[in-house]
Amino acid sequence: MNRRRFFHCAGSVAALAAAAGCIGSDGLGGDPDDADDETDDGIDDDRQVTPDLPEIEDPPDAVYVPTHREAMRMLEPIEAGEYTLAPMLSYPHPFWLVDGRETERVDPDGGPAVHLMFSLWDDETGIVLPVDAGAQIRVEQNGQQVGSPRTPWPMISQEMGFHFGDNVPLDGDGTYTVEVTLPPIGVRKTGALEDRFTETETATFEFTYDEDFRQEVIGGIDYLDEEHWGERGAIEPMEHGHGAHGDDEHGDHHGDGDDDHGDHDDHHGDGDDDHGDHDDHHGDGDDDHGDHDDHSDHGHVPYSSLPPAEDYSGTLLGEPETGDATLVISLLEGDTRLTDGTEPYLLVSPRTPYNRVPLADMALSATIDRDGEELATFDLEQTLDDEYDLHYGAETGLDDAELEPGDTVTITVESPPQVSRHRGYETAFLEMPAVEVEIPEEVSE
Amino acid sequence: MSLPDRTGLSRREYLRAVVAVGGASALSACVAENGETDVPGGTDDPDSLPSRQHAWNDALSTDDDGNVQLPEHHVLLALSLVEDGAPTDEDRETVETSLRTLERAYEWSNEGLVFTIGYTPAYFDRVGSLATETVDLPEPTALTTREDPEPDDFDALLHLASDHAEVVLRAEEALFGDVADVNGVDVDADLSSIFERLDDQRRTGFVGPGLPADHTDTSGVPEEVPEDAPFFMGFRSGFRANQATEDRATITEGPFEGGTTQHVSSMDIQLETWFTQDSHRQRIAKMFSPEHVDEELVGEIGERLSTSSGVTDERIEATAEDARTRGVVGHAQKAARAREDGQPLLLRRDFNTVDGDRPGLHFLSLQREIEEFVRVREAMTGSDLAGNGVGGVLNNGILQYIFVNRRGNYLVPPRSLRALPPGDPA
Ligand code: HEM
Numbered sequence: 001m002n003r004r005r006f007f008h009c010a011g012s013v014a015a016l017a018a019a020a021g022c023i024g025s026d027g028l029g030g031d032p033d034d035a036d037d038e039t040d041d042g043i044d045d046d047r048q049v050t051p052d053l054p055e056i057e058d059p060p061d062a063v064y065v066p067t068h069r070e071a072m073r074m075l076e077p078i079e080a081g082e083y084t085l086a087p088m089l090s091y092p093h094p095f096w097l098v099d100g101r102e103t104e105r106v107d108p109d110g111g112p113a114v115h116l117m118f119s120l121w122d123d124e125t126g127i128v129l130p131v132d133a134g135a136q137i138r139v140e141q142n143g144q145q146v147g148s149p150r151t152p153w154p155m156i157s158q159e160m161g162f163h164f165g166d167n168v169p170l171d172g173d174g175t176y177t178v179e180v181t182l183p184p185i186g187v188r189k190t191g192a193l194e195d196r197f198t199e200t201e202t203a204t205f206e207f208t209y210d211e212d213f214r215q216e217v218i219g220g221i222d223y224l225d226e227e228h229w230g231e232r233g234a235i236e237p238m239e240h241g242h243g244a245h246g247d248d249e250h251g252d253h254h255g256d257g258d259d260d261h262g263d264h265d266d267h268h269g270d271g272d273d274d275h276g277d278h279d280d281h282h283g284d285g286d287d288d289h290g291d292h293d294d295h296s297d298h299g300h301v302p303y304s305s306l307p308p309a310e311d312y313s314g315t316l317l318g319e320p321e322t323g324d325a326t327l328v329i330s331l332l333e334g335d336t337r338l339t340d341g342t343e344p345y346l347l348v349s350p351r352t353p354y355n356r357v358p359l360a361d362m363a364l365s366a367t368i369d370r371d372g373e374e375l376a377t378f379d380l381e382q383t384l385d386d387e388y389d390l391h392y393g394a395e396t397g398l399d400d401a402e403l404e405p406g407d408t409v410t411i412t413v414e415s416p417p418q419v420s421r422h423r424g425y426e427t428a429f430l431e432m433p434a435v436e437v438e439i440p441e442e443v444s445e
Numbered sequence: 446m447s448l449p450d451r452t453g454l455s456r457r458e459y460l461r462a463v464v465a466v467g468g469a470s471a472l473s474a475c476v477a478e479n480g481e482t483d484v485p486g487g488t489d490d491p492d493s494l495p496s497r498q499h500a501w502n503d504a505l506s507t508d509d510d511g512n513v514q515l516p517e518h519h520v521l522l523a524l525s526l527v528e529d530g531a532p533t534d535e536d537r538e539t540v541e542t543s544l545r546t547l548e549r550a551y552e553w554s555n556e557g558l559v560f561t562i563g564y565t566p567a568y569f570d571r572v573g574s575l576a577t578e579t580v581d582l583p584e585p586t587a588l589t590t591r592e593d594p595e596p597d598d599f600d601a602l603l604h605l606a607s608d609h610a611e612v613v614l615r616a617e618e619a620l621f622g623d624v625a626d627v628n629g630v631d632v633d634a635d636l637s638s639i640f641e642r643l644d645d646q647r648r649t650g651f652v653g654p655g656l657p658a659d660h661t662d663t664s665g666v667p668e669e670v671p672e673d674a675p676f677f678m679g680f681r682s683g684f685r686a687n688q689a690t691e692d693r694a695t696i697t698e699g700p701f702e703g704g705t706t707q708h709v710s711s712m713d714i715q716l717e718t719w720f721t722q723d724s725h726r727q728r729i730a731k732m733f734s735p736e737h738v739d740e741e742l743v744g745e746i747g748e749r750l751s752t753s754s755g756v757t758d759e760r761i762e763a764t765a766e767d768a769r770t771r772g773v774v775g776h777a778q779k780a781a782r783a784r785e786d787g788q789p790l791l792l793r794r795d796f797n798t799v800d801g802d803r804p805g806l807h808f809l810s811l812q813r814e815i816e817e818f819v820r821v822r823e824a825m826t827g828s829d830l831a832g833n834g835v836g837g838v839l840n841n842g843i844l845q846y847i848f849v850n851r852r853g854n855y856l857v858p859p860r861s862l863r864a865l866p867p868g869d870p871a
Contacts, residue, residue, distance in 0.1 A: 099727050100735070100772050106722045132836030134591045136848065148665040148715045148803055149848040151838055169717065183590040187832040200590065363769035363834035379769070382832040415772035415834050 050092055050108050051218045056230040059427050062324040063158075063353055065233045066424040070159055071220025072117070073213065077301060081201035083182060084123055086301040088160065089207055090115040091217045092167040095155065096426035098418045103426050108167050114209060116152070117165035118180065121302050125192060125386045128304035129185065130154070130162035130358045132419075133197075136181040139168060146171050154360060157422030159238040161304035161357045165420075173210045180204070185384070190338055192386035234354040234424060237303040306349055306356045306389050314347065315440065317409060323432035325350050325359055327411060331396075331403070331439070338385070339395045344403065348380055348411055349391040352425065358390035359429060363414040368396060370407045380411075407439040448474055458659045460610040464518050465649045465800065469623055472614040482609050484628055485552035491545060491860075494553055498561040498860050499705050499792075499811050501606075502691055504553045510751040512685050516555045516606040517653045519796045520613045521709065521807060522620075523646030524601040527639060531572045532865040540864035542634035547616050550628040555608045558616055562863050563707045563855030568600040569868050575856070576869035579699025582706065583815055585852035588822045591838070597709065597853025599643055604794075604809065639865070648711060650798035650807050652676065657797055665803045669720035674746045677714055677797050677804050678843065680732055681747035687754045687777070689792040694811040700870040703859030705811045708818045711798075713805045713848040727773070731843055734760045734775035735767050756781045764827075768834035768841075776825065776842035783817075783824035790817040806847070815854050 054067050072090040079085075092108030092115050108115075116137070121128045132154040139146040152164040170176065185197035207213075224235070306328075309319050314332035321327070332338060332345040339345045346366055350359040360382070367377040380392035396403065413432035448470055449462035459478060463471045488494065495503075506514045526532070544562070551557035566584045569575045575582055585596045603620070605613045612628075619627035621642065622635030657677045658670045671679050696704045719728065729743045733754060737743050742755045754777050761781045768774045783790060795808040812818050826844065831837045838844040858866045 097722060097727070098772070099724065099730070104722075104724045104727060109721065131832075132839045134836075134838035134844065136591065145803070146664075147717065148713050150715045150718055151845045154836065154839060166718070181591075183837075186590065186828055186837050200593070361772070361834075361836045361839060363772065365769075379833070414769045418772045418834075418836065418840050 048214060048218060049112055050110065051221055053093065053221075054229075059230050059424075060232055061427050061431070062232050063234050063428045064424050065224060065228045065231045065235060066158070067226075067229045068224060069222040069235055069238070070157075070422075071217045071222065072115075073207070073217060074301070075205055075207060078203045078205055079123070080180070080182060080203035081199055082123055082196060083120055083129070083201060083203075085118050085120050085180060085182075085203050087178070087180075087205050087207070088117045088119075088163075089213070089217070090117070091214065094423070095153075095165070095167075096421040097153065098416070098420065098430070101416060101430050103421065103430065105426075106167070109169075112170045112172050112209065113167050114170065114207075115165060116168045116178070117155075117160060117163045118152075119160060119163040119301060119304070120182070122193070122196070124196075126302050127193075127384075127386065127389055128162055128302055129197075129384070130304055130360045130390045131185055131187050131382070131384060132361060133183050133185045133187075135164055135183070137166075137168070138179045138181075139170070140177045140179070141171055141174050146176065153420040155420040155422060156352065156357050156359070156417075156425055158234045158236075158352075158355060158357075158424050160422075161237060161355065162360065162419070163304075170209050175206060175208045177204060177206050188381050188383040190383055190385040191388075193384055234352070237305070237355055303355075304357055306351045306358050308356070312347065312349070312388060314345075315442075317439065318435075318437035320411075320435035320437060321353075322413060322435050323416060323430060324353060324428040325417075325432065326353055326356075327435055329409065329411065329437050331409075338383075338393060341395055343395040343398060345393055346380065346396050346409065347388060347391050347393045349388065350417070352428075359417040359419070360390055361418040362392065362416060364392045365412050365414055366394070366396075367410045367412065368398065368403070368407055369410065370404065375401060375407070403439050405439050405441045408436050409439070410434050410436045451478075453662075455659055457656065458662070461518070461649075461651050461656070461659070461799075464520065464610045464613060464651075467520070467614060467617060467647060467649075469618060472611065472618055472624075475611045475614055479611060482611050484609060484612055485554070485557050486628060487547070487549045487551045487553065487557060487630075489549055491548065494548060494860065496860055497691065497695060497703050497705070498857050498863055499694070499707075500691055501559045501794075504559060506555045510684075512683060512752055513688075514555065515652050515683070515794060515796065516559065517608045517651055517656065518606065518610050518613045519650045519652070519807070520603075520605045520617060521648040521809075522603040522605070522617065523597065523599045523643040523648075524603060524636070524640040525599045525643055526568070526571065526601075527641050529571075531867070532639070536639050537864040539634050540636060540639055543620055543632075543636050544863065546619060546627065546630060546632055546634065550619070550630040551607075551612060551616070558605065558607045558612050560603060560605045560616070561707070561857050562601055562603050563857040564601050564866065565597055565599065565853060565855055567598045569856075571600065572865070573868040577699045577701065580696060580701050580704075580706070580856060581814060581816065582854055582856050585708075585854045588819060588852070589826050589844075589849070591844070592849040594710070594849050594852040597646075597851060597855075599646065601640065602707075602709065602853065602855055648798065648800055648807050650796035650800070652796040660799055660804070663799045663802060663804060665716060666799070667717050667720045670716065671746050677716055677806065678719060678732065678846070679728065679746055680743070681750065682754075682795075683793060684750060684754050685752040687756065687781070687789055689789045689812060691792065691811075693788055693790070694792040694813055696813055701856065701858055701862065701866075704862070705792075705813065705857045706815045706818075707855040707857050708808075708810050708812070708815060709851075709853045709855070710808045710849050711800075711805060711851040712808065713803060713850065715846045715848070716804050719846050730771070730773045730775060731840065732776050734763070734778040735771040735773055736760055736763070737775065758787070765830060765833065768827075768830040770834070772834050773840040774827065774830060774835055774842055779827045779830075779842050780821055780825040783821040791821055805850075811857070 072088045075087040077086040092113040096103040152166040180203045182201045309328045312330040314330040317329040328349040330347045364380040368375045376397045378397045412434045618624040791810040793810045835841040
């Protein structure tokens with residue numbers, strides 16, 4: 001299903017020198033016609049709008065370490081009603097749409113464009129809002145609309161976590177105004193979020209697209225040590241505020257790709273240590289970046305990190321993995337504010353390994369069995385809560401029956417997260433077999 | 446607006462652009478391009494025409510499969526009454542004479558001209574409110590959380606449609622007294638003393654195989670629009686089985702019996718994402734249903750479908766389950782959930798546009814009651830599905846690609862009441 005509209009420079013470090021040769025006069029390679037189209041748009045022909053990124057052949061069917069950290073320009077966060085929105089801009093790059101259980105690769109077309117992203121959080125709780133309500137963006141230059149309005153994709157990336165983004169074509173160099181419209185959030189909301197996010201809000205920001213910008217974001221790409229490429233693992237969430245790596249030492253990587261890889265990893269302080277602990281992530285994924293849990297720090301752009309398993313109240317039934325996602329499964333007994341009735345609430349919180357990014361737009365259902373006999377089966381509803389954040393939940397629906405130790409709870413992934421993926425997430429969370437957990441002897445109240 | 450530069454445009458593109466401009470210069474440019482078209486004349490016997498203004502289907506041509514084929518060129522003229530206060534009988538006569546001129550001039554067909562005139566709630570507020578329980582004509586409002594539409598709050602809307610660019614242009618000129626004769630018929634009365642045209646509200650468009658692909662020079666229209674597609678989003682639409690019949694869309698009782706209600710919404714369409722990011726499989730799943738992909742029912746542009754979109758009762762019923770198990774639902778399957786007794790409620794006569802130099806759709810549908818439109822639109826929005834396998838817009842039909850800018854509700858009276866109807870025609 002991978003449709004490639006342009007030739008890609010297949011990659012390994014050794015291929016990078018050759019890769020330089022695959023950059024056409026328009027910086028993309030493979031489509032000399034484009035160069036002609038672009039001659040009168042005020043951008044000189046040698047400009048490069050897209051870096052020629054190496055490809056990892058045969059990545060694992062799991063979260064994996066990409067070849068680089070993306071560089072981006074962070075704009076000032078903007079307040080819009082109850083929300084704050086942090087716009088980020090990078091070079092246009094491939095990403096993957098999800099089509100059922102398959103992915104569809106989207107490649108930039110080589111014209112002037114940015115990868116436009118924003119993350120959106122609730123001012124009050126600091127929670128990054130990982131749900132698709134159909135935000136819209138309209139881009140203007142000198143009062144003229146550029147292209148049609150668009151609804152950016154909900155996306156996940158290792159660096160930015162959950163955000164909205166798209167490759168947005170531009171009319172060439174210049175200053176652009178972007179208007180973002182945020183419609184009310186329609187999914188089930190509970191706790192302090194229950195009556196929130198009911199108004200449409202708008203936010204406007206400006207950015208300049210020019211050679212400086214391109215050099216900053218393309219030159220700022222931080223290649224990781226090749227030995228880690230494609231390894232199971234993930235790069236750490238970006239340090240917001242230090243997102244744009246303007247360092248010049250990266251600017252020449254196309255020319256001498258071979259040398260600039262040996263010495264990169266620790267330039268930014270976070271290059272190396274986000275690799276040391278990859279192999280045991282599944283075991284201790286919880287404490288490797290405790291500082292990202294601090295949602296309420298307003299000076300900072302929060303990262304969409306779910307609480308670690310032990311922070312969920314109720315009885316933790318397990319943290320099984322499926323499709324490389326972790327499903328934190330908890331049973332909230334009795335009188336929880338998450339239900340109307342008296343039945344226990346089954347809460348399932350799927351997240352990426354390592355960075356604990358919430359996995360939105362899934363469909364999950366649960367089945368409860370006792371001694372091989374089915375007691376109940378029910379759908380879980382995607383829910384946004386101020387304490388538990390994004391999760392899928394429902395009352396257990398056992399009517400008068402009580403759960404007993406030894407009963408099994410099977411969580412079936414009817415459809416995997418349909419959110420789009422940045423590199424390193426596109427092969428994971430697709431095939432997600434059902435997982436089973438058991439009701440333990442002691443159920444905590 | 447000034448006439449388009451002829452260079453670099455195909456004949457069809459040029460004619461479309463000329464229709465968009467309108468006026469005398471557009472008409473002469475059109476004639477210069479095409480020569481005078483030989484257009485079949487109309488009738489001097491008004492009784493030979495259907496009593497419903499919207500009775501177009503029997504007069505229109507059909508495609509190879511037998512589906513009604515809308516005329517290629519469309520113009521929507523927004524009209525505002527010149528005088529305050531209730532119209533007089535004399536005004537009514539002027540309007541009726543003017544409309545009859547068009548019927549005498551042109552055959553009621555694709556080759557000739559079909560048209561309707563509809564009236565807004567604002568009009569009835571002005572002339573005396575609709576004093577009948579048999580028609581409910583609400584003010585247009587936002588119908589989804591993702592829109593903040595401008596209402597059509599002028600008085601009336603004339604919809605002109607023909608296969609010939611020259612005909613829609615000349616008809617408009619005749620209605621406003623800018624030509625002395627029209628297809629050999631003298632123009633004795635015109636609308637200019639009654640109505641003012643709102644030029645910024647003049648809307649135009651086109652529909653038919655190959656027409657959308659002619660517009661890939663327009664910003665926002667990618668090369669990938671299929672060569673033969675009749676609509677911008679690349680698929681055939683308007684299959685016989687998926688349209689309300691004219692009977693189903695007609696008001697059956699009260700003074701406006703034989704009339705219909707009309708909803709017009711104008712929207713931008715995001716075609717770049719649709720064609721250069723989504724795959725053909727995704728487009729089919731999002732437009733029709735995921736099973737249309739599995740069963741390969743559609744083909745490139747819907748050529749495998751004949752008189753039905755293939756949205757069967759089973760596929761309609763499967764909508765919620767498709768959301769959960771497939772992570773995607775189709776627009777057609779979702780909208781069809783609003784059928785009544787298995788019958789579609791809307792008679793859609795929508796057409797493509799590049800008004801404002803960007804791709805869009807003027808969605809025009811006829812139905813017995815506006816409330817039925819609202820119900821179908823709710824089914825299409827599918828907020829019940831959001832969070833149950835699909836997002837608010839993500840994989841939830843085609844919502845992600847459409848951006849509504851305007852909405853208007855109209856009463857299209859029966860022909861006998863089409864000229865400035867009172868609110869209570871006893
Ligand atoms: C760009 C916008 C739109 C496109 C490209 C589009 C396209 C289509 C297509 C291809 C079909 C299936 C073929 C057919 O049945 O004719 C369809 C069906 C339908 N559409 Fe749309 N449509 C659009 C907007 C709308 C809107 C705004 C409505 C308003 C509610 C609507 C209502 C329907 C209905 C009622 C059906 C038939 C359902 C049934 O079979 O009962 N569509 N549309």
